[in-house]
Amino acid sequence: MGLDGSGRLYIPVTRTIKASLLFFLFSLCASAIVVTHQVRSQAPPPAPHELFAAVEKQLAALRAADYSSAYRHAASGVQQKFTAPQFEAMIRHDYGDMMNAQRVEFGSVKVSGSTAVVQVFFRGAGGSARSFLYSLIAEDNSWKINGVQLMESVPYESQLTGLHI
Template sequence: MNRAFKLCLLGAIFGVCGAAAFFQGAIERRWQTTPPTELYHVVSQQLAAFRADDYSGAYHQVSMGFQEKFNLEAFADLARTDYPSLLRATRVEFGQTKFHGRNAFLSAYFVMPEGDIVPCVYTLVREEDAWKIDSVRVLPRWPTNRRLGGLRT
């Protein structure tokens, strides 16, 4: 190979890498403009499936990474043993949404029948053309007299 051919090949490789970086950045910026309601819908679908004892439907809302760690039976056991109190919530209110690359972090507040609040942070990941739940972190329960901020109409 002569020197000119090697330089052209090297330039083409750098051009392809630059174009890939540009397009990946554009895709990530598009994900960050996802309306929060799209994320709320994913979480709400999973909660509705849990309440209907449709564990396969709820399992459909989790990420491939989560599914590699837990099969359907283990997922159902986890939901029944670790999160049954969340299913007793009278309502769920969603809070702040943050994006970082392919991940979205969503705050959810489960209002219990007694009036206390269980805050959770959902981590969602963008897989193909859909958002999937990757993890849920349940935070310490708030006492009954604590109120959520924001406006209610």
């Protein structure tokens, strides 16, 4: 320690001080990782209605042709992959029949940590049904749609089991 040319206190930064600061920062980061893991592992799995609500919100926005709102219900990975206009074009082209469904029913739910898969049936006016698997991910304390995959068509005669909305 000493004074520099202007009379201010000067403390030389030695290798020991640098190593100590670096060790402290790594320790702090490691502690944050452990605490985050503990908090996430203790969080209870979501009730199915929370997942259904996430799907319903996006469907309501799509049915109202509010594509910007529907885009906000998409996960960040989807938003990085598609711009809002690309998202709207994809929905109109690939998923237009979802918006015209007479009835929506929810089937099985599978939750694994911060991800979930929900089976959703869309029943058309003629009675035909289409089955989709919605992938959801927990982001910013809410569930976001991470992807939608078409399953198989369901025959008219088959009775769907699930929650009717």
